[in-house]
Amino acid sequence: MTKILAINAGSSSLKFQLLEMPAETVLTEGIVERIGFSDAKFKIEFGDEEIKVTEEVLDHTKAVDLVMNALVDNNIVASFDEIVGVGHRVVHGGEKFAKSVVITPEMLATIEELSDLAPLHNPANITGIKAFAEKLPHATAVAVFDTAFHQTMPEVSYLYPIKNELYKKYAIRKYGFHGTSHKFVSERAIELIDVPAEESKIITVHIGNGGSLAAVKGGKSIDTSMGFTPLAGIMMGTRSGDVDPAVIPYIMEKEGLDINGAMDVLNKQSGLLGISEKSSDMRDIEAGIAADEKMSKIAYDLFAKRIADYIGSYLVTLGGADAIVFTAGIGENGPEVRRIILEKLAFLGLTINHENNNTRGKEIEISGPDSKIKAFVIPTNEEIMIARDTFSFLG
Numbered sequence: 001m002t003k004i005l006a007i008n009a010g011s012s013s014l015k016f017q018l019l020e021m022p023a024e025t026v027l028t029e030g031i032v033e034r035i036g037f038s039d040a041k042f043k044i045e046f047g048d049e050e051i052k053v054t055e056e057v058l059d060h061t062k063a064v065d066l067v068m069n070a071l072v073d074n075n076i077v078a079s080f081d082e083i084v085g086v087g088h089r090v091v092h093g094g095e096k097f098a099k100s101v102v103i104t105p106e107m108l109a110t111i112e113e114l115s116d117l118a119p120l121h122n123p124a125n126i127t128g129i130k131a132f133a134e135k136l137p138h139a140t141a142v143a144v145f146d147t148a149f150h151q152t153m154p155e156v157s158y159l160y161p162i163k164n165e166l167y168k169k170y171a172i173r174k175y176g177f178h179g180t181s182h183k184f185v186s187e188r189a190i191e192l193i194d195v196p197a198e199e200s201k202i203i204t205v206h207i208g209n210g211g212s213l214a215a216v217k218g219g220k221s222i223d224t225s226m227g228f229t230p231l232a233g234i235m236m237g238t239r240s241g242d243v244d245p246a247v248i249p250y251i252m253e254k255e256g257l258d259i260n261g262a263m264d265v266l267n268k269q270s271g272l273l274g275i276s277e278k279s280s281d282m283r284d285i286e287a288g289i290a291a292d293e294k295m296s297k298i299a300y301d302l303f304a305k306r307i308a309d310y311i312g313s314y315l316v317t318l319g320g321a322d323a324i325v326f327t328a329g330i331g332e333n334g335p336e337v338r339r340i341i342l343e344k345l346a347f348l349g350l351t352i353n354h355e356n357n358n359t360r361g362k363e364i365e366i367s368g369p370d371s372k373i374k375a376f377v378i379p380t381n382e383e384i385m386i387a388r389d390t391f392s393f394l395g
């Protein structure tokens with residue numbers, strides 16, 4: 001058995017899972033949050049145990065120390081040498097990476113160059129890669145890109161109808177994100193439907209705090225709702241999704257904001273939070289509706305409409321669909337949201353099994369037996385995908 005770490009490093013957090021491969025058994029998982037602060041929070045779970053610690057963690061190197069020492073101190077591994085692979089989530093692979101790669105100094109330099117396209121994400125991912133390379137120099141390090149799955153999109157999906165010189169000079173195009181999740185749930189859906197994989201047409205709906213849809217034909221992404229950045233597409237927790245770009249200079253002028261201020265409005269003050277004027281969390285929106293708050297209801301309906309509209313668009317892109325798959329925080333745990341979206345598709349002969357739909361957090365078919373299009377909830381598992389790809393590189 002081979003032990004592999006799956007790592008998701010953010011600017012102030014480090015999420016980890018230790019898996020035994022190829023069995024895909026999760027030995028332990030946890031998170032370090034508030035990296036950079038004197039009261040960082042560290043949590044690790046293994047078996048029935050959970051340890052929580054608050055202590056100073058000023059950088060990612062210290063966070064990695066904390067994680068690695070906890071693995072040895074709690075006898076989860078006997079020594080660091082037992083961990084032979086470390087898979088890292090990397091948000092942006094640009095046009096350079098259509099699949100996962102072993103991280104060599106050259107690859108790392110390329111990932112660093114791509115920070116230009118993802119200034120909030122790639123630098124944090126790189127910090128995690130470097131911190132683990134120091135601690136586990138013997139382990140094979142692998143980068144798994146959020147954008148890679150969508151590199152199969154054709155030009156008519158990824159090009160924006162803007163001056164082509166901008167694409168040629170700066171690679172301004174649609175990249176798409178959440179690729180690891182769209183890949184995982186679409187692969188699983190293909191196993192669940194009675195259609196040959198190469199003919200399959202799946203629409204994947206990843207809705208959590210961030211959200212995106214993908215049109216997956218024959219196992220390949222042919223379109224997705226996020227774009228050049230993760231701001232595009234459907235309405236999200238705090239992100240607007242698609243708006244007329246001319247809104248940006250108008251907001252700047254009227255509110256006296258610079259470009260960062262205007263982007264902050266669209267990235268952090270919009271979406272469910274912006275419309276409800278209350279919260280970005282779907283649970284709070286549902287509580288608001290129960291309390292008869294008008295703007296919570298409008299936020300909810302707008303959220304569902306924008307997702308249903310994208311599904312409609314992808315039904316055209318795919319020429320129909322065998323299955324629609326819901327995943328991530330809201331997709332897995334929001335029966336009401338799923339119901340409202342799926343009811344908009346009743347005219348296509350899609351029916352709902354309401355009893356099955358009334359469940360949370362587990363894989364289940366939620367369409368009725370007579371439904372023309374199947375619908376599923378499939379919990380996503382990006383860590384398993386990271387571990388699988390990492391394992392594939394270990395001779």
Ligand code: AMP
Nearest residue numbers: 208209210281282283328329330333334
């Ligand atoms: P994620 O980014 O995938 O962790 O998803 C976070 C989102 O999932 C939050 O907006 C929550 O509102 C939503 N969520 C989590 N649990 C539930 C639940 N029981 N009911 C409705 N929404 C939920």
